[in-house]
Amino acid sequence: MTDSVLCGLIGTGVLPSLTPPLHEEEGRRQGLRYLYRIIDLDALGLTVADLPRLVRSARDLGFRGLNITHPCKQAVIDCLDELTPDAARLGAVNTVVFDDGRAVGHNTDWSGFGRAFDRELADAPVRSVVQIGAGGAGAAVAYALLSRGVGHLALVDADAVRAQRLARTLVTVFPGAVIDSRPLATLEAALAGADGLVHATPMGMAEHPGSAVPAAALRPDLWVAEVVYRPLRTELVRAAEAAGARTLNGGGMAVYQAVEAYRLFTGVEPDADRMRAHLLSLCAAEESDTAAFASSSADRTYRL
Structure with missing residues (x-):
C-alpha cells in the first residue's frame, strides 16, 4: 500500500x-x-x-x-x-x-461485467444469448458470459470480420460452447430464440443516441444487459423495461471494473458499495443538469 x-x-x-x-x-x-x-x-x-x-x-x-x-x-x-x-x-x-x-x-472489464451480472441477473437463463458488439468491450463481456455457462453465444457486429475473429478466439478458450457470428441483418431472427441480449457498442451514449435493437424485437422473457452507463437508462434499456424485460444497465460494469482497477493501483480493497453509490449520484446529477439545460433552452427558444 x-x-x-x-x-x-x-x-x-x-x-x-x-x-x-x-x-x-x-x-x-x-x-x-x-x-x-x-x-x-x-x-x-x-x-x-x-x-x-x-x-x-x-x-x-x-x-x-x-x-x-x-x-x-x-x-x-x-x-x-x-x-x-x-x-x-x-x-x-x-x-x-x-x-x-x-x-x-x-x-477488469470482463470481471466488472461479470460481477454486475451476478448481482442483478444471476438466476437468468443463459442457454442462448445474442451479443451486439465485438470490439474491446464486446470481447470482455463475451468472456464473462461464457465464464458463466452460456451455451450458445451469437455475436452480431456491423464489422463481420471482427465478429468472426472474436468468435474464433473465444472457441479456443471455451471449446464446450457454441460461438458463432451473425450478420447484422439477422439480429431480429437471432433474438427470436434467445434467452438474453447484451449490447456492447457505443450506441445509446449521449454522443451516439438511439438503439441498435428494434423495440418490437424485445419481449418480457428476454433479459437485456447494457454496457453504456451515460445515461444509465439508455433508449434500449427504456424500451426493454417498457416491454417487461429484466434489465441490467451499464452502471454496474462501470463501477466494478473501477473497483478492481483501484485495487490494482493502490493495493487496497475499496468499498464497492460506496463506489457504486457515488457513481449513481454522479450520473443522477449529470442527468439532472442535462434535463435542466434542455428545459432552460426550450424556455428561451419559446420566449424568443
Missing part, C-alpha cells in the same frame, strides 16, 4: 469521464493522496500511434497505472511488457499497472 497514487486514463473523447472523481473520492475516503489525470487523445491532437510514447512517459513520470479505453484497448498491448492470462486470452487491456519498471496489462 502507498499513501500517494498518480494514475490516468487514455482514450478519445474522455474529458467528461466520471472515472477521475470516482477514484479520487474513494482515495480520499481511504486517506490516500490520489490524483487521477485524463489523457484525451482528441484534445491533445494525438492518435493511437502515440500510445508507446504516452505509456513510456507515464511510467517515467511515476504513474502507478493507467486505465485504457476506446480506441486503445488492443493497440496498447504492443506497449506492454506482460499480460495477465485473462488479458492475453481476450486480446484487450483496459488497465495497465507499472510494477518494478514493468508495464503489466490487465482486463
